[in-house]
Amino acid sequence: xxxxxxxxxxxxxxxxxxxxxxxxxxxxxxxxxxxxxxxxxxxxxxxxxxxxxxxxxxxxxxxxxxxxxxxxxxxxxxxxxxxxxxxxxxxxxxxxxxxxxxxxxxxxxxxxxxxxxxxxxxxxxxxxxxxxxxxxxxxxxxxxxxxxxxxxxxxxxxxxxxxxxxxxxxxxxxxxxxxxxxxxxxxxxxxxxxxxxxxxxxxxxxxxxxxxxxxxxxxxxxxxxxxxxxxxxxxxxxxxxxxxxxxxxxxxxxxxxxxxxxxxxxxxxxxxxxxxxxxxxxxxxxxxxxxxxxxxxxxxxxxxxxxxxxxxxxxxxxxxxxxxxxxxxxxxxxxxxxxxxxxxxxxxxxxxxxxxxxxxxxxxxxxxxxxxxxxxxxxxxxxxxxxxxxxxxxxxxxxxxxxxxxxxxxxxxxxxxxxxxxxxxxxxxxxxxxxxxxxxxxxxxxxxxxxxxxxxxxxxxxxxxxxxxxxxxxxxxxxxxxxxxxxxxxxxxxxxxxxxxxxxxxxxxxxxxxxxxxxxxxxxxxxxxxxxxxxxxxxxxxxxxxxxxxxxxxxxxxxxxxxxxxxxxxxxxxxxxxxxxxxxxxxxxxxxxxxxxxxxxxxxxxxxxxxxxxxxxxxxxxxxxxxxxxxxxxxxxxxxxxxxxxxxxxxxxxxxxxxxxxxxxxxxxxxxxxxxxxxxxxxxxxxxxxxxxxxxxxxxxxxxxxxxxxxxxxxxxxxxxxxxxxxxxxxxxxxxxxxxxxxxxxxxxxxxxxxxxxxxxxxxxxxxxxxxxx
Numbered sequence: 090x091x092x093x094x095x096x097x098x099x100x101x102x103x104x105x106x107x108x109x110x111x112x113x114x115x116x117x118x119x120x121x122x123x124x125x126x127x128x129x130x131x132x133x134x135x136x137x138x139x140x141x142x143x144x145x146x147x148x149x150x151x152x153x154x155x156x157x158x159x160x161x162x163x164x165x166x167x168x169x170x171x172x173x174x175x176x177x178x179x180x181x182x183x184x185x186x187x188x189x190x191x192x193x194x195x196x197x198x199x200x201x202x203x204x205x206x207x208x209x210x211x212x213x214x215x216x217x218x219x220x221x222x223x224x225x226x227x228x229x230x231x232x233x234x235x236x237x238x239x240x241x242x243x244x245x246x247x248x249x250x251x252x253x254x255x256x257x258x259x260x261x262x263x264x265x266x267x268x269x270x271x272x273x274x275x276x277x278x279x280x281x282x283x284x285x286x287x288x289x290x291x292x293x294x295x296x297x298x299x300x301x302x303x304x305x306x307x308x309x310x311x312x313x314x315x316x317x318x319x320x321x322x323x324x325x326x327x328x329x330x331x332x333x334x335x336x337x338x339x340x341x342x343x344x345x346x347x348x349x350x351x352x353x354x355x356x357x358x359x360x361x362x363x364x365x366x367x368x369x370x371x372x373x374x375x376x377x378x379x380x381x382x383x384x385x386x387x388x389x390x391x392x393x394x395x396x397x398x399x400x401x402x403x404x405x406x407x408x409x410x411x412x413x414x415x416x417x418x419x420x421x422x423x424x425x426x427x428x429x430x431x432x433x434x435x436x437x438x439x440x441x442x443x444x445x446x447x448x449x450x451x452x453x454x455x456x457x458x459x460x461x462x463x464x465x466x467x468x469x470x471x472x473x474x475x476x477x478x479x480x481x482x483x484x485x486x487x488x489x490x491x492x493x494x495x496x497x498x499x500x501x502x503x504x505x506x507x508x509x510x511x512x513x514x515x516x517x518x519x520x521x522x523x524x525x526x527x528x529x530x531x532x533x534x535x536x537x538x539x540x541x542x543x544x545x546x547x548x549x550x551x552x553x554x555x556x557x558x559x560x561x562x563x564x565x566x567x568x569x570x571x572x573x574x575x576x577x578x579x580x581x582x583x584x585x586x587x588x589x590x591x592x593x594x595x596x597x598x599x600x601x602x603x604x605x606x607x608x609x610x611x612x613x614x615x616x617x618x619x620x621x622x623x624x625x626x627x628x629x630x631x632x633x634x635x636x637x638x639x640x641x642x643x644x645x646x647x648x649x650x651x652x653x654x655x656x657x658x659x660x661x662x663x664x665x666x667x668x669x670x671x672x673x674x675x676x677x678x679x680x681x682x683x684x685x686x687x688x689x690x691x692x693x694x695x696x697x698x699x700x701x702x703x704x705x706x707x708x709x710x711x712x713x714x715x716x717x718x719x720x721x722x723x724x725x726x727x728x729x730x731x732x733x734x735x736x737x738x739x740x741x742x743x744x745x746x747x748x749x750x751x752x753x754x755x756x757x758x759x760x761x762x763x764x765x766x767x768x769x770x771x772x773x774x775x776x777x778x779x780x781x782x783x784x785x786x787x788x789x790x791x792x793x794x795x796x797x798x799x800x801x802x803x804x805x806x807x808x809x810x811x812x813x814x815x816x817x818x819x820x821x822x823x824x825x826x827x828x829x830x831x832x833x834x835x836x837x838x839x840x841x842x843x844x845x846x847x848x849x850x851x852x853x854x855x856x857x858x859x860x861x862x863x
Contacts, residue, residue: 130226137166138173182208190214205246213252217262228262241272244293249275256285265289271316294329297336304340310347317353326381328358334366343373351379363387388416393423427452434458439466476500493517497524504529527551532574550576557624565616573607603670611662622653636672639843694750699742712759717749791861806851816846
């Protein structure tokens with residue numbers, strides 16, 4: 090229409106003068122005048138136009154506009170020039186070139202326009218279709234008359250949009266109606282700049298290399314589509330759309346007739362890829378993406394603010410439904426609806442808005458991949474969850490709830506001291522093959538099976554202090570109902586339990602961490618309990634026992650089982666409100682080294698470092714490490730061998746000549762055991778004089794009914810500013826006061842036998858000491 094009215098302006102005005110049609114044509118004339126003005130291209134001094142086909146760098150094929158007329162060119166176009174490639178002229182690019190805007194004649198039978206070969210045409214303006222009438226150029230939006238193959242070609246050639254934020258194609262001067270576009274489009278603006286596409290765009294490949302690209306949706310979606318020549322890969326997917334790391338696509342397209350990408354109206358693209366570090370932001374309420382292959386390795390964000398927003402889907406035969414995501418994020422006010430099946434290998438977050446909803450029939454979510462994953466702003470409450478991670482940790486900031494099935498195939502979940510709820514709907518199952526749970530405060534298992542097995546009653550709590558997995562297993566029959574397991578973790582071990590097992594065997598070691606189990610039944614169904622001693626140093630698996638905190642556990646002892654399982658026979662009713670942990674009847678059968686103290690002194694350039702440890706076992710040597718100025722840059726300065734196994738306090742000392750006697754230095758000790766495992770002491774600072782590493786002292790320990798607790802604070806602690814708490818075996822604070830009144834208040838309490846914690850806080854410095862009460 091624009092071309093027609095440009096060529097026939099006089100005729101149109103003639104008909105306007107005919108009296109009988111004057112009223113009717115008055116409106117039409119107004120429209121005609123408006124469209125002509127809108128479509129007219131205002132020439133600028135320095136514009137270039139072709140007068141023949143040829144190489145881009147040949148001035149003979151160009152004319153330039155000098156402000157009043159066209160004149161022969163004396164040089165090729167440069168970065169600041171607009172270029173007009175006229176009717177039946179083809180320009181060949183022989184090297185990378187840069188221009189401002191490009192205007193391509195798109196009148197019928199115009200012929201090939203651009204042969205890019207393997208080079209880049211950098212465009213700092215826009216890409217446009219135009220028609221010519223005499224010396225006037227007008228924008229047009231249709232290329233339907235162009236039937237020549239390779240109108241812009243080949244695939245290895247690239248039109249690269251560079252520069253600052255702007256619209257690079259508009260609905261007034263571009264369309265995707267030419268089916269034979271087979272070149273590469275690259276969006277590569279300056280950092281943090283945004284390019285807008287406001288017309289359907291067809292090519293052979295699209296790449297967003299930097300910045301952001303907005304896919305317009307007014308009046309219709311600016312679909313990215315691909316060469317659909319019927320003789321080129323007929324009936325097959327074709328075309329790649331790639332968002333590279335650091336770049337973003339922002340799309341508001343919605344509905345199956347307005348997909349983000351496709352090859353044609355009936356064929357999908359061959360690849361849609363969001364590279365790691367790239368972003369796809371979706372504002373449309375029903376986004377469609379038609380591609381036979383999807384690689385969503387970056388971040389996909391759903392940000393609609395009104396109505397109900399569905400997740401991406403596809404409708405064409407041979408397409409892959411978007412179910413496998415890396416990072417997945419939800420924001421803004423629209424109700425977000427999940428897909429029936431989802432797989433996430435990266436972060437899962439809700440930035441704002443309501444919690445995403447499950448569709449009818451629920452959602453099955455799988456955590457997969459090797460990367461660490463964060464779940465933020467979202468207390469997950471889904472129908473089915475599977476954890477299948479060969480490595481990496483899932484970190485939660487809220488409770489995890491599973492309505493039906495929780496499947497632990499492999500992987501690690503850090504609950505962040507939150508809770509896990511399994512089978513809340515009462516119709517599902519828990520299935521365990523491998524994996525672990527770290528920092529899980531409470532497990533709530535609803536409607537446990539009638540037959541408990543390794544597969545449905547292994548609870549893999551990870552020991553944050555001793556390392557390894559402190560899994561508890563229940564094997565046997567159950568009356569059903571609900572079960573609650575609380576895992577309390579306390580640093581260190583108790584080396585003087587002073588009690589016997591039910592069979593009279595003295596217990597000489599006990600972990601401070603323990604399970605407390607709550608049930609809803611006093612059933613006499615027989616059970617075997619197993620607790621894993623994973624990552625503990627065990628001389629003989631038969632040394633292992635299941636104990637309670639400071640007393641014999643319910644049930645009867647069973648011999649330990651390889652590789653490292655403590656076992657016990659009991660009945661289901663023995664579980665309720667009772668405590669279970671790992672113990673041993675031989676001292677040192679389970680033995681991490683315990684650091685007690687480290688201090689240092691200096692005489693001239695000679696430094697002496699001394700340290701004290703307790704309860705050595707299988708220890709090989711100590712290495713002394715020094716760092717100047719930067720505590721992260723330690724170097725080994727010497728080593729001494731261990732003096733062998735020992736079940737009490739022992740002091741070591743090492744002297745050497747330092748190269749940095751006038752500088753501030755830091756020291757630490759590295760302990761290496763026979764298996765090659767190692768641990769570090771705390772770090773001390775030395776500035777040419779002795780600095781002692783002071784800790785509060787709590788004694789006597791164990792505390793008996795006949796003794797009075799004494800707490801000696803370090804010299805740098807202000808008593809009036811020091812707060813002390815007494816914590817019982819279940820983690821409850823039973824006494825809290827300032828240090829000046831703590832001992833007096835404690836003397837008024839009667840403490841049961843068992844292990845307690847005393848937490849001493851002075852400003853930001855917190856020290857926790859174990860106290861055994863007999």
